[in-house]
Amino acid sequence: MQGLLVFGRTGQVARELAALASDATFAGRDRADLTNPAACAALIRAVRPRAVINAAAYTAVDRAETEPDSARLINADAPAAMARACADLGIPFLHISTDYIFDGSGDRPRAEDAP
Secondary structure, three states: OEEEEEEOOOOHHHHHHHHHOOOOEEEOOOOOOOOOHHHHHHHHHHHOEEEEEEOOOOOOHHHHOOOHHHHHHHHHHHHHHHHHHHHHHOOOEEEOOOOOOOOOOOOOOOOOOOO
């Protein structure tokens, strides 16, 4: 069993994590296809880490308006598959999201079309 598996390698969060946890395994696009949630789950099962952090995402906010299926696949379906794989293995999973769209205020879920 390895230590920490991080999805993402070149983004801002992944780079900061690399500075803090140089012994972690970082899975970039060459190793983790976020458009294939099953492959993400398979990577977790193959690596069998002690914990997983998802620091990867579809971050082209403007383009997400015209590519909602891709954005949902990468930002919702892939993390859900990762979370299920981690739950099956009994290991912690941390999904890091962004406050770029919503500022974190409020105490109820927001609809996709919320202003």
